[in-house]
Amino acid sequence: MKTLLLLAEHDQHGLKPATLNTLTAAKQLSNNITLLLVGPDSERAATQASAYQGVTNVMINNHACYDHGLAENIAALMADLAQPFTYLLAPATTFGKNILPRVSALLTIAMISDVCEIIDDNTFVQPIYAGNALKTVRNLQAKQVLSIRTSAFTAAGELTSTPAPIDVLTQHPQARACTFINQQLTVSTRPELTSARVIIAGGRALQSADNFDTLLAPLATKLNAAIGASRAAVDAGFAPNDQQVGQTGKIVAPELYIAIGISGAIQHLAGMKDSNVIVAINCDPDAAIFHCADYGLVGDLHQIVPELIEKL
Amino acid sequence: MKILVAVKRVIDPYAKIRVNADQTGIETHNVKLSMNPFDEIALEEALRLKEQGLASEIIVISIGPIQAQETLRQGLALGADRAILIQTDQDLEPLVIAQLLNRISLREAPQLIILGKQAIDNDANQTGQMLAALLNWPQATFASKVTIDQQRVTVEREIDGGLQTLAFDLPGIITTDLRLNTPRFAKLPNIMKAKSKPLEIIASETLGIDLTPRLTTLSIKPPPIRPKGILVHSVDELIDKLRFEAKVI
Numbered sequence: 113m114k115t116l117l118l119l120a121e122h123d124q125h126g127l128k129p130a131t132l133n134t135l136t137a138a139k140q141l142s143n144n145i146t147l148l149l150v151g152p153d154s155e156r157a158a159t160q161a162s163a164y165q166g167v168t169n170v171m172i173n174n175h176a177c178y179d180h181g182l183a184e185n186i187a188a189l190m191a192d193l194a195q196p197f198t199y200l201l202a203p204a205t206t207f208g209k210n211i212l213p214r215v216s217a218l219l220t221i222a223m224i225s226d227v228c229e230i231i232d233d234n235t236f237v238q239p240i241y242a243g244n245a246l247k248t249v250r251n252l253q254a255k256q257v258l259s260i261r262t263s264a265f266t267a268a269g270e271l272t273s274t275p276a277p278i279d280v281l282t283q284h285p286q287a288r289a290c291t292f293i294n295q296q297l298t299v300s301t302r303p304e305l306t307s308a309r310v311i312i313a314g315g316r317a318l319q320s321a322d323n324f325d326t327l328l329a330p331l332a333t334k335l336n337a338a339i340g341a342s343r344a345a346v347d348a349g350f351a352p353n354d355q356q357v358g359q360t361g362k363i364v365a366p367e368l369y370i371a372i373g374i375s376g377a378i379q380h381l382a383g384m385k386d387s388n389v390i391v392a393i394n395c396d397p398d399a400a401i402f403h404c405a406d407y408g409l410v411g412d413l414h415q416i417v418p419e420l421i422e423k424l
Numbered sequence: 425m426k427i428l429v430a431v432k433r434v435i436d437p438y439a440k441i442r443v444n445a446d447q448t449g450i451e452t453h454n455v456k457l458s459m460n461p462f463d464e465i466a467l468e469e470a471l472r473l474k475e476q477g478l479a480s481e482i483i484v485i486s487i488g489p490i491q492a493q494e495t496l497r498q499g500l501a502l503g504a505d506r507a508i509l510i511q512t513d514q515d516l517e518p519l520v521i522a523q524l525l526n527r528i529s530l531r532e533a534p535q536l537i538i539l540g541k542q543a544i545d546n547d548a549n550q551t552g553q554m555l556a557a558l559l560n561w562p563q564a565t566f567a568s569k570v571t572i573d574q575q576r577v578t579v580e581r582e583i584d585g586g587l588q589t590l591a592f593d594l595p596g597i598i599t600t601d602l603r604l605n606t607p608r609f610a611k612l613p614n615i616m617k618a619k620s621k622p623l624e625i626i627a628s629e630t631l632g633i634d635l636t637p638r639l640t641t642l643s644i645k646p647p648p649i650r651p652k653g654i655l656v657h658s659v660d661e662l663i664d665k666l667r668f669e670a671k672v673i
């Protein structure tokens with residue numbers, strides 16, 4: 113039987129959606145799945161995790177040395193636990209990307225990043241070159257380490273009436289690690305960018321953080337959407353870094369993506385071209401974004417966006 | 425303090441990417457190659473630390489074909505002191521790259537290693553973390569701000585939820601995100617000077633690392649093409665299409 117260990121991402125409120133996308137991928141590989149949750153606030157998420165269909169086991173380790181997602185100790189723990197498992201998975205979020213390669217190296221295993229399709233037990237597809245090519249890879253290593261592109265798998269939703277047992281781990285292997293100083297997490301009442309059904313994204317053409325607030329925010333509110341941004345908009349300080357969509361930001365695939373004043377550089381397209389419906393609003397009829405848009409509207413965003421807000 | 429900066433030669437971020445005819449790789453014929461943008465940022469950060477008097481020597485290292493010397497020369501022109509090329513014609517996996525870098529790190533004993541968070545060809549985002557594991561060093565990935573006070577390095581990093589600040593005592597590893605700095609351009613006299621800076625070439629087979637790939641590439645294909653969309657001519661038409669045709673609002 114192929115066993116699988118999934119490093120779950122969670123916070124004090126519970127499991128992160130990325131974990132549920134990764135669980136869907138995991139279920140394609142194994143029917144013996146253990147979820148690992150670490151950090152002092154892992155209990156609540158563990159109870160939640162144990163209720164998902166497909167989860168055989170939940171392990172938690174609430175030692176403080178695993179707090180804040182610091183890679184060194186979490187990787188040491190995961191490598192320590194790896195022995196009985198065929199697959200080691202984590203979401204390809206900044207959390208998973210930080211930790212999983214470290215686990216892989218501790219185990220001397222070549223890792224596959226950003227799996228977007230599982231063909232069989234040991235054949236996987238991953239995007240390379242900002243999604244301009246798809247690489248199919250065969251992995252014949254006895255143990256496999258895979259990070260999962262969350263936008264390519266739906267979130268697991270099915271619950272079971274017989275929750276999986278929760279084991280509390282007491283060992284806490286550690287490594288030479290960073291010390292946590294602080295973090296500033298963006299607080300928002302909007303849906304999370306990577307799991308939102310609708311995303312309104314703004315580019316350099318928005319010209320200011322003020323315009324993000326007065327033009328994009330009301331539109332996002334009307335459509336219960338998350339707000340995204342191009343790199344140019346983030347670099348210019350119009351939007352926070354966690355809103356960046358693209359090759360080096362977040363990868364999203366919502367039902368509806370509305371790109372406003374974004375030119376459509378390949379690095380931006382890399383993060384959103386798998387959206388179900390794409391709308392582009394841009395004053396330049398030759399902008400590259402129109403090539404991937406289902407509906408394009410050529411014009412000045414300063415006129416179009418207020419009109420959209422009024423008419424929706 | 426000695427700083428090691430790893431740089432990779434990749435297809436330029438603004439070049440068009442085309443899958444080759446037999447779907448085994450990417451067309452590189454007549455395509456511009458450049459230093460991976462994240463590695464330019466890594467080198468720039470090292471240069472700034474040296475300018476602040478915090479670093480004594482910067483070594484740029486690349487693993488790749490003989491042509492990667494050009495990338496290293498560019499690094500020297502930007503201000504690195506010397507360069508190392510681990511020469512290979514194979515497309516090595518990040519684990520092997522990390523193992524090779526580990527070998528050189530043990531020999532050179534840098535206190536800080538800075539790498540780009542990902543290379544824009546394979547987008548793997550693995551090497552820095554793997555090297556940190558092999559050295560058992562702390563890792564501060566996706567850095568957007570670095571400050572050093574004596575042995576103490578403080579790094580602000582970009583995470584999905586916002587920003588996180590970590591600190592470690594040297595030695596350690598930093599991987600760079602885009603907003604860490606804006607790299608400088610090389611000045612002409614420095615490009616000339618770079619030609620006489622030391623560049624050591626080491627054959628990859630001589631370092632005692634098993635280079636055999638653990639993964640097999642079966643194919644490389646272009647992504648599916650999205651069906652061509654339409655232009656609408658008014659906000660009313662757009663709303664109508666989204667409501668009744670796409671049914672997404």
Ligand SMILES: Cc1cc2nc3c(=O)[nH]c(=O)nc-3n(C[C@H](O)[C@H](O)[C@H](O)COP(=O)(O)OP(=O)(O)OC[C@H]3O[C@@H](n4cnc5c(N)ncnc54)[C@H](O)[C@@H]3O)c2cc1C
Pocket residue numbers: 314315316317341342343344345356357358359360361362372373374375376377378379380383393394395396399411412413414437461462544602
């Ligand atoms: C290594 C690397 C990684 C990168 N990663 C990312 C990434 O993850 N995400 C990302 O987004 N980018 C990324 N980039 C940057 C990318 O190449 C582009 O520079 C960036 O996406 C451009 O942002 P933009 O479309 O907002 O700005 P611009 O390209 O300047 O486009 C602005 C657009 O607004 C339009 N416009 C102007 N005024 C108006 C108006 N009044 N009404 C309507 N339209 C208007 C213009 O016609 C133009 O098309 C990366 C680049 C590199 C080199």
